[in-house]
Every structure is written in C-alpha cells, then in structure tokens.
Amino acid sequence: KGTNTMATATSLILGESAQQRQAISSILRPTGLFEGNLEASSQREALHRIKNQEVAAVFYAADHPAKSEFRWLRLFQKQSDLSDIPVFLFTGEDDEQTRILGLNSGADDCLTFNMSSGEAAARIRRHLLVKQNLLALRRAKDELARQAMTDPLTGLGNRRLFLQALEAEISRMNRTGEKFSLLMLDLDHFKKVNDSFGHQAGDAVLLALSEILRGGLRKSDTLCRLGGEEFSVIMPGANLVDAARVAQRIRGKVACVSIPSWPTLRVTISIGIRCVKHAHPAETIIAEADQALYRAKCLGRNRVEVFSENFLRNTTRPAAEALNLLAAAGNA
Template sequence: MTATSLVIGSSHKDSRTLLDKIKGTAAFSHIWKENDVHRAISSVRKRPVDIIFYGVTDPAGETYDWMHRLYGDQEGCDVPVFLFARAGDEEEKIRGLEAGACDFLSFDTSPKELAARIRTHLGKKQQLTLLRRAKEDLEKQATTDGLTGLFNRRFFQRTLEAEIARSTRLNQSFSLLLADVDHFKQINDLFGHLAGDAALKMIAGAIEGSIRLSDTACRFGGEEFALIMPGTHGENAFRVAERLRRKIARLQIPELPEHPLTVSIGIRPVPAGDISDATRVLAEADEALYRAKRHGRNRTEVHDPLQPEEEDWPSPLVLPATQRV
C-alpha cells in the first residue's frame, strides 16, 4: 500500500513515540513529522497526506480548533485524524471525536490493533476519494463540450445570465462575442468529419490561448463559439475579436492541406447601465454575426442599435449553427 502520514506531537517526546509506533505498522511508504500543529495543518494544502496522527499532551487543555481548520479546507476534508493520549477520561475522548477525529487511542495501543484501524480508515478514505473524483467528473461532463474541452452551451447560458446580473449590480460593462467557422459544411464534405473535428479542436485551442482568466469560452453549438468578456467594451472587444480572427486564419491544420480556415465574428457590447436580458443580448450578437457573414465572411461586425436589420437576410437564431455556411 502506498500511503503518506503526518505525525504531529506537541512535544519532541510525543513525536518520537508516535513516529516509532507508526513505522511499526509498516502501513506507510512516506511519513513526515511536525511539532507545531498549526504549521502542520497549513502545510497539508501543499503536501497532501492520507492520515494524520496527533499526540495529545494535555487532553483537558486541548481545544482541537486546528481540526476545524483542516476539515474546512478542500485538501483536508477527507483526511482521517487519530488522536493519542497517555491518559484521559471518556469525556475527553468524546470531545476529540466530536471535533472530527476518527479515533482516540492510547499511546499503549498495540501495533497490531493500530495497523488494523489504519487499514480500515485508509480504505474508507480511498472510497471517499473515488466518490469525490466521480462526482467531479460528472460535474465536468455536465458543463464541458466533449470534443473541444471548452464549456458547453448550458454553462454558457448560465454564465451569460450571471454576467448580466453582475454587470447590472456593479454598473460595469462586458461584451459577448460569437464566432462561426466559414463554409464549415464544405470542410466536412471535402475532407470528412474527422478533419472538421480537428479544425474545431484547433480553433478551441486558439481561443483558449487568447483569453484572460476572467473570460469564459464556450462551444455554442456545431461550428459556433461564444466568448464572454467581463470589463471589455467597444473598441477593446473589437481588437480582441480581430486578433483572434487573424490568429485562426494563420492556423496550420494537417487535416486541411492548403484549405483556408476562417471565422466570422459578431460582437454585442453590453455597456454599463444596459438593461437587456440574456435572450436579447444573444440575439443581437447573432445579428452582428449574420452581418459579418453577409458582408463577405472572415470579418468582425459589432452590433449597432441604430443600424436597421437587413430584411433580405434570415432573422437571427432561425437557422442552427450547422447550416451557416
């Protein structure tokens, strides 16, 4: 079994005694020791452990506040804690267990019994770890596009609504950018769907490599991508879009030899004080995207509330992204 333990003693003698007992169980491949409990708990964030052993010198004066810190951190919330004391009545044991310890033992506990208890709690911790990872994987799958690794449309919708609420509350601007791959149907027809998938992955990588931590990039659907940019408005949003458009046009995709890959982009700036809802913001970004398609593709258009809608072009959000060629 490969496991790591942390031994904490409030005195050098306690640490030495505990260390010898833990080594005697042969349950751990790595053991590290610390005398200061608060420094030790802080280090768990950077140096994960499977079990913590703590020697209690004065049970009556112990507050166990450090266990509240440990279990309040994501890194330590599943770590079992064994408390050891030379003497102590039942009330002290109950107090330690109620603070979060998984066991309260005597320094005289035999190595055989201690090893059995360790195996039990290591098994439980492993099960908790597997369950937590499974939950995280499910949450990731629910919000992530399987092909590109970007967030999916469900996450985009939730984030857009949250960003509108945030910008209204803080009176700050943001911009929504929609990008659609030009003539994507031709790519699939000429080179196959695997080549089309490779192109989408490359574009997603270009987007991820061009945004800030505060931005949210999503695969909106088919060959269309969405980017929510907090604190970005007007000319700045246009510059970001143009930089991204040129970057995508320079991509070298082995599956598309000598075939140009370009995107059309529509931007809906949302200035501070704008009271538009998510549906309207998305529709107007889509209008700008259609205008970019209409005016020759491989270009960026910004939504202009004063510009009339072009009647001979389909109304926004009528066609799915896969039909935009």
C-alpha cells in the first residue's frame, strides 16, 4: 500500500456500466490514494461533475476503439481549468488500439483491469505528484506576480499596477464611454516627519494613510502607492463632483489622524484631481492630475485642486469653485 499523499482527494470513475465502474473502484480502493470516488455513466455527466466538484484524477473505461470515443477527452484537455487533472484510461490487457487512440487523444496513462493495486498506485502516484508540483509552481508564480505589483510596506498596489490599471480604465472608457477620475495624493512636508520623528514614524503615517484610503473608497476603485509619500486612486464612473467629495473627505480625515506612539505628530495631504471624459494618453492624464496636485502644493497645501476639461487648457481651479461652476452649468 502506497503513501497517502492524496488521501483527502476525490477521483472520478467514468464507465458506461456499473460493472466497469466497480472493477476500477476495486483497483483504486486498496491504493489509499483517494478519500472518495465519484461515478459517472456518461461523458456529459462526468464533465458536469468535474465542473462542480474538485477532482484529483479521472479514470475512464473505454468501450470502443474509435476516435469518436475520445472526442470528449480532447475537449477536456483544451480547457485550462481542467487540463491539469490527469486522466487514466482503463482497457483490456490486449486492447492496444484503444490504448494508442487514448494516449494520442490526451490520456496521461493507460491501466488494465487485471493490473494489481500496487502497480496502479505507483503509476497513479507519479502523475498526482506531477500535478502537485505544477500547482505549487503556479502558486509560486502567482505570488511572485502579486509581489511585483504590491508595495511591501502598505500592501497597496505599486506604480506598475497603477500604470496597468490606468491603461485598462482608459480602454474601458473607450469601449463604454463612461468617464472616470484620477486622484493624485501627496503627504505635505513628509520629509520633515522623517527628519523630526524618524523613519518609523514616517512608516506609521504611511500605514495610517493607507487605512484611511482603504476605508473611504469603493471596491471598484484602484488604490496604489506610487513611491515615497505619493499615492493614487483610479475611480471608475466617478465624475468631478464625486471625486472632489471623496478627496475632501480623505483630506479631512488625514488632518485629524493621530499616531499613538507620536501624539504630537500631525500631517496633512494635498490632492489633485483629473476627471477624464474623453480618450487621452495615460501620460497626459497623469501629467494633468499632477498639475492639479502641484497647484494644491503652491496654494498652501492641505487642499484639493481640480484639473478639468470644462476649464481653459492647462488651467486649474480650487475644488470649491470648480464644484460651484459645474453646478451652475448643470453638470453636477
């Protein structure tokens, strides 16, 4: 009896007759590789079960040495969410033609009805380990990809994720015509925080800001730390008024934030907004949001500024004035 490396896994046995399914089950049971076995009498039923329950392996009793017998297997192997599941073909010991057709159609291995459970276990276990290794590699790859898109301090998306998300939002707007808003946020005098209180205090401020941003945004918004004390928010479907209200709320909460280990530490934030209604290159949108942020810095910090196509090119207005103008024009 082999080691129970997959003892909590479930297999699926596919065979037209109960006798075939029982014969396969009698070989699998002593291997100890599977906690349970599902059964299916038709290919359609088998695919339905696999789609609705996690299956570690499929065991198929082929009846006829014909290409049509294995059409389902070719379709099975082409589905990315199923292609990692090993499929074992059960045939008679002398049925070479069926084994060749099955292997050419994508079966991972061929077993016979008179095979011992020990040999079956050894052959099955090898394929299950290959599957486990593939899943482990895929998870590692996914984790590396996630880390490549994540800021290690705050856990927010990083600049790479921001640029990808912005391009995706521009593409979505081109398809649907729905506007979106971009917020660029920058903590005021952050260097003084690090110089006066130390980098641990600076990190605490960044983490506090991250929590404020997470709590004040929708699930559909994309929040990123671009580097240092600069953050961004992409807000799908948000018009200028929506974006300005969110920005002002964030600004107010940041101004009131208290860091327990540094009770005298106070910070503020400046925010620039670009509401996008028509297709523009990503670099243009970023530059115009940065321009609004720069104006907020120049006008005293701890404020929100807006760049809008409703106004003169390369001109910004204070957020309150922008909202009044939009309301008067009927665009609110």
